[in-house]
Amino acid sequence: MKLVYNVCWTAARWAASTLFQLRVVHPERMPQEGGYILASNHASFLDPPLVGICSRGDVYYMARKTLMDIPILGNILPHLNLILVERDKVDTSALKIVIRNIREGKSVVVFPEGTRTLDGQLQPAKPGVGFVIAKTRAPVVPVRVFGSYEAFPKRGGVRFLPITVVIGETIRFTDAEIGEGGRDDFGRLSQLVMDAIADLRLPGEDDGPH
Secondary structure (H helix, E strand, O other), X not given: OOHHHHHHHHHHHHHHHHHOOOEEEOHHXXXXXXXXXXXXXXXXXXXXXXXXXXXXXXXXXXXXXXXHHOXXXXXXXXXXXXXXXXXXXXXXXXXXXXXXXXXXXXXXEEOOOOOOOOOOOOOOOXXXXXXXXXXXXXXXXXXXXXXXXXXXXXXXXXXXXXXXXXXXXXXOOOHHHHOOOOHHHHHHHHHHHHHHHHHOOOOOOOOOOO
């Protein structure tokens, strides 16, 4: 790990454990080598670091470019393995960077929903992660963060409430499942990943509605 990344990883791990009583379910499922897509639901600004600190290795993150305009934070972010994205359009250049990183053996955190939920409910997937899967054939680790919406929703302040991260079994799509690589295939793959995220449960939770 680079120095700044390592310091921020350690600080984030401490903050998550201390302030949000972070619990990680099935940490053994998180790959420690690279070349994976870490696909998570997205309910809060807390989600990227929460997913990242579940891995002992460096991970890369997609983040909207406007974060660079935030004082102080904008000076730190370039050291945190960010892939900057234009949020208001399909940013193919950012997706190409994601693909290159994965092919180089790096793991990347992606959010199939594209943006944070406004109501805490899971949203339909956008085709971006399906595009990355089709181009890289990379294995996908579904991750679901519980409690981050309640702790720090898109419209609201921070509350120090418990958060749990559940890590799912790695998905390896076959060529037949990936299909011919058209837009419909990208959308279908993305939704399959989103369905895998939705299927993750807290320990002891039943299989009721998502």
